Amino acid sequence: MIKRIVCLALTLILSLSCCAALADDPQPIETIPYDELPPVIDGQHHYLLLCVDQWTGKPHNLGNTDGIVIATLDTRAHRVMLTSIIRDALVERPDGVIGRINYIAKNYGPEALCKVISQHVGVRIEKYLLFDFSQIASIVDFLGGVDIEITSTESSYLQRYAIPKDSTTPRLRGAGTYHFNGHSAVIYMRIRKVGGGGDFMRTQRVRTVLSTLADQCREITMEDARALVDSVLENTTLTNMSTDEMVEAMNYAMELRGCTVEELRLPPDGAASPITYAGMSVQEIDWVTCRQAMDEYLQNSFLVLDDEE
Numbered sequence: 001m002i003k004r005i006v007c008l009a010l011t012l013i014l015s016l017s018c019c020a021a022l023a024d025d026p027q028p029i030e031t032i033p034y035d036e037l038p039p040v041i042d043g044q045h046h047y048l049l050l051c052v053d054q055w056t057g058k059p060h061n062l063g064n065t066d067g068i069v070i071a072t073l074d075t076r077a078h079r080v081m082l083t084s085i086i087r088d089a090l091v092e093r094p095d096g097v098i099g100r101i102n103y104i105a106k107n108y109g110p111e112a113l114c115k116v117i118s119q120h121v122g123v124r125i126e127k128y129l130l131f132d133f134s135q136i137a138s139i140v141d142f143l144g145g146v147d148i149e150i151t152s153t154e155s156s157y158l159q160r161y162a163i164p165k166d167s168t169t170p171r172l173r174g175a176g177t178y179h180f181n182g183h184s185a186v187i188y189m190r191i192r193k194v195g196g197g198g199d200f201m202r203t204q205r206v207r208t209v210l211s212t213l214a215d216q217c218r219e220i221t222m223e224d225a226r227a228l229v230d231s232v233l234e235n236t237t238l239t240n241m242s243t244d245e246m247v248e249a250m251n252y253a254m255e256l257r258g259c260t261v262e263e264l265r266l267p268p269d270g271a272a273s274p275i276t277y278a279g280m281s282v283q284e285i286d287w288v289t290c291r292q293a294m295d296e297y298l299q300n301s302f303l304v305l306d307d308e309e
Helices: 002-023 101-108 110-121 133-142 152-160 182-190 199-216 222-234 243-255 287-299
Strands: 044-052 065-074 079-085 090-092 098-100 127-131 146-150 176-180 261-266 272-277 280-285
Touching: 044 101, 044 110, 044 243, 065 101, 065 110, 065 199, 065 243, 079 110, 079 199, 079 287, 090 101, 090 110, 090 280, 098 101, 101 110, 110 127, 110 287, 127 133, 133 182, 133 222, 146 152, 146 182, 146 199, 152 182, 176 182, 182 199, 199 261, 222 243, 261 287
Parallel strands: 044 127, 079 261
Antiparallel strands: 044 065, 065 079, 090 098, 146 176, 272 280
């Protein structure tokens, strides 16, 4: 009897071990070699906006880049596009090993992340700006705060988080539209475990704030725009953009400030599968489908919005 119990226990342990091994074995990822990427579409300018999960970023000891957004300014088709990438997506790292996308900048540097994203989405992205939470908050405050419509569950979460009472106008009391200061806007963008959707909804909240700020800048003057560039430069942990390149990007944005901000989430619906890998809950991504979605998005003038999860 004892032998039978021991055998059953060993069989169960081996079965669980096999299941774990299967769970920790993601599919190979098909990427495009960097030197084989197609040329950037004429008139399109791509900028990778990154935010580390630190209130005070350390350039030589970065946190995870939990905020990843590609901002595209298209001066030929007159379009402004925001493409967000979920933080727990699996990618092929620079060393060829599969890992989470939000660890790349921390372990290999932001330039390496630009290259990794380029090879996975099929678009050459070279310029980046990396911020921490306090810098994002400062830029939002420079722009005068942001109006955000929230649900009752989001309101309850924010009140439990104990954001300062004077950080929204009016004071949070349930669902509705409130004027958020920079600190509370950052907390809002970080919401993940509210309303379902996890990181998918978090990226949507980030795009909501960015697109709303863009809408608020429709009447911005050239003088104010230059002041905004100064604020961005003062509140950037790391960037490979020169002041001249920043001013150039500002000029593109000024030209397009009347455009509707278009949005895309990568992966799109149906192109991600949750798995456990290296002891973490991650998303295995169909990057071929992502590249197709990105190509259609950049080649065609239509608004792409994701569904609420």
